[in-house]
Amino acid sequence: MEFHGKSCGGEEELDLRRGPWTVDEDLILVNYIAVHGEGRWNSLARCAGLKRTGKSCRLRWLNYLRPDVRRGNITPEEQLLILELHCRWGNRWSKIAQHLPGRTDNEIKNYWRTRVQKHAKQLKCDVNSKQFKDVVRYLWIPHLVERIRASSGGPTAAAYENVAVPITSGPPENSSTAGSSSLDTLGTQFSPPAVSDGFAAGGTQGGEDNSADVSQLGEFLPIPDGYADLEFPDFDQGMWGDNLWTVEDVWLQQQF
DNA sequence: AAGATCGCCAACCGCAAGCCC
DNA sequence: GGGGCTTGCGGTTGGCGATCT
Structure with a gap:
């Protein structure tokens, strides 16, 4: 699976990916946020070269990739x-x-x-x-x-x-x-x-x-x-x- | 052992509020 | 003021592993 970066702000094709995130996508998202911070999810998705909606990126980050996210049994x-x-x-x-x-x-x-x-x-x-x-x-x-x-x-x-x-x-x-x-x-x-x-x-x-x-x-x-x-x-x-x-x-x- | 059912969870969808031009 | 865009929230669904029959 390749993610060809696009110029930030350029028009992106509509073949957006859906479904489970891959390790590659996770890495791209994490690295991008590490450098640029979170927010502006739509443009983040574009600029990072992710074929995902901003919503999807935000959800993935908040629910899974965020470093302080805690997993496991509810105490x-x-x-x-x-x-x-x-x-x-x-x-x-x-x-x-x-x-x-x-x-x-x-x-x-x-x-x-x-x-x-x-x-x-x-x-x-x-x-x-x-x-x-x-x-x-x-x-x-x-x-x-x-x-x-x-x-x-x-x-x-x-x-x-x-x-x-x-x-x-x-x-x-x-x-x-x-x-x-x-x-x-x-x-x-x-x-x-x-x-x-x-x-x-x-x-x-x-x-x-x-x-x-x-x-x-x-x-x-x-x-x-x-x-x-x-x-x-x-x-x-x-x-x-x-x-x-x-x-x-x-x-x-x-x-x- | 294999098929059926169940339970969990990640991810998507629709909507509304907030923001910006 | 208002229209479009973005963000955030709550509801729902689909996939997959576990358990049951």
Whole structure:
């Protein structure tokens, strides 16, 4: 595959490439950005000699080639953040991603669709339904907090240093400034929605004060009226294996 | 062992907001 | 002010590897 450079600004033919990026293309893009910086994606694509749209270049860079992009499993701490922030902002993936250093909106979106929505399906409810939101609120999030606490001496606690954000306050700040917490501060920062429909998918009440102490998490249980009757699907082995909860967890929670 | 199904993820598409001339 | 272009976002899809039957 050859990429013949064209004079910057010249008219390019329309045989644009699509589909997976090749190593050569990646190299060209990375090298070009290293020299010229990012932005102006359409002209960047032309000047770099890439037969790609600017959009495609931008996406490839942001989601894959950027040096600080972080890959691999979503940690429980990150799961907690995603759930919490999604509760607050809904499908504002890019906004959520700002609080997970190295994670892209695409990755978070994929995580949500493949994991979270799968679990909603298992519970036979819509991911946007109150029922599922209650599951998240009263089971999933407290469970994650417990897990994080339980492993606070382990590596995940250290990992959490990088992802914790002061979500109880003000507008989002740069993630690089958000690492001033420990697991204990998680307790004060983690903020279960305070009111019944506080999840408000799509709501943008970013500045609201819904702070709460993590010690209140236990008070999520017992479960509110109606919720206790929720029928759980038949959890097979591994079904909830993504550090979410296990069959035993669900059973224990159901005892309340 | 082979075909079918599932799950994950990279990449594309359409739309809207922002920017510039 | 407005029209065109660029950028960014969220939704969707297609391909591929893993798992199941």
